[in-house]
Amino acid sequence: MMETSILVVTLVVLAIVFIVLSVKLVPQGWEFTVERFGQYTKTLTPGLHLIVPFVERVGQKLNMMEQVLDVPEQEVITRDNAMVKVDGVVFYQVHDAPKAAYEVRQLELAILNLTMTNLRTVMGSMDLDELLSQRDQINAQLLTVVDLATNPWGVKVTRIEIKDISPPRDLVESMGRQMKAERDKRAAILVAQGEKQATILEAEGRREAAWRDAEARERLAEAEARATTLVSEAIGAGGMGAVNYFIAQKYVEALQSLAVAPNQKVLLLPMETTGVLGSLAGIAEIAKEALRPDPSGGGGGGGDGPRRRAPSAPPAPPGTGAASASVMPSIPPITGPEPGATGPWATPS
Template sequence: MDFLSANVFVIALVVFVLIAISRGVRSVPQGEEWTVERFGRYTTSLKPGLRFIIPIVDQIGRKVNMMETVLDIEGQEVITRDNVMVRADAVAFYQVVDAAKASYEVRDLEHALTNLSQTNARTVLGAMDLDEMLSNRDMINSRLLDVIDQASTPWGVKVLRVEIKDLSPPADITEAMAKQMKAEREKRAEVLEAEGLKQAAILKAEGVRESQIREAEGRREAAFLDAEARERAAEAEAKATEMVSKAIAEGDVQAINYFVAQKYTEALRDVAAAPNAKTVMIPLEASGLIGSIAGIAELAKTVGKQD
């Protein structure tokens, strides 16, 4: 009996030791932290990996998820500053940075964060007009992030992002906004069309003006060249007259023939240029004209020798 009792005691002792060892060894998974309580009071937090605690005396209090977590903020009705009812849906991303605070500073952390987010969303959105609300989502997200993160810091939580998922005004307001947007787009289209027509008219007027300027410059250039040609012709005529007058003064008969031939030639030209002239009759005195021309040539040679 004594031997049997001893064996039972040894077996019981071994079982107790094994149970105590198993209760003292803990394997904490990655992404979690476990709090340790000694006689119901928090003492430390166990990091991921193989950890040891004192059996019976210590026990695991809370298993806290330390990974980033998505918090779906339930949609709610919000009254804007201009008295429009808007339904707002949001989502928040948070991460526990202190397992002890998240376990013992607040009861039901996720529920507390949800209510905190809804309350601050009503406060922020209610201080804005509808148009301001719909066009400044980034500003709303930033303000909500600052407020919620500051309020949840004592709970050992870091709020990383807050995003407004949807802002839904009433159907009649949405329809009125759609009509307003359509009217604004039509107005912009009409303004752009008017600007296009204005630019086209300006360009056309500038083109006409440039054409007129160049045409006037062309006429002026042509008039200048014509005047220059007439001036040169007059100078040549004056020089020829001077030469002939000098020759007449010196008693040269050929100079007199020059004037006669000139007038004779002009008369024949006028007769030939008449619109009713069908046939031009050259008089018998044409030989005299030819002689006059020969005299002119002789006169020109004489003057040339004198020069």
């Protein structure tokens, strides 16, 4: 009875061991290789599988998910003999489990060493300026080379990224000074170009202003010439009223400019009251003559008939009088004789 119990217990234990050795549970994202007497036979995908105990066994357990491998920092000498320190990361994924298990030993170490050697090769063929400004090109070259080398191992390298490039401190300071000098140079060039454009625009503005001034002077000269022509025609026709009008207008404008002059050194001496009154009388006579009807039309001109015009008074010689240097001489009125006057101004009977 005792022997029977021991045999039953032994059989139960062997059954449990047999079941444990036979049933294999493969998790998601993993694959197991199966070896029969040391030789690869098949690959177990995620799920529940049975193998023959003591005849078959699991050889390698491979992670089929994409994995990240850090590339340690290393020194690289560039083509222009600059020493820099570089590190990076590698992203890879196993696509063929048997190749990754039996074509290479220590897969991660092999990928790491392959990446480091190719990193020195690619970056050593470039100048420092290219190294710092063309990281995308470096990543692309490294990816092409490393992926081609790891293809026989059943591995796909999906990405290689350079994390940091560290030049020596003195080289960084030199690059900073160079960058500052280049920026100062660009700033000076921009300032010079701005000044040149400003000079050109200023010259064009002066040319345009000069052309406008010349055109204005030409128009003014034309207006003056036309006015002079009209005055000459009026004088030729015997209309002395136009001459008196222009003289009186200029006279009043001169007095106005003297009155509002900001210069305190201008001294306006008093003039003769009769001169001012005479000028106003002359303007009134001009207006009266302009409004008088034509004698030839029979309308009459007040019964006195035409009057003789007084000749213009000759200008006074310079220096005669106390205020000759600072006061404009008054304009005597050009009028007819008063009633009952005698002399050359009298109206002939």
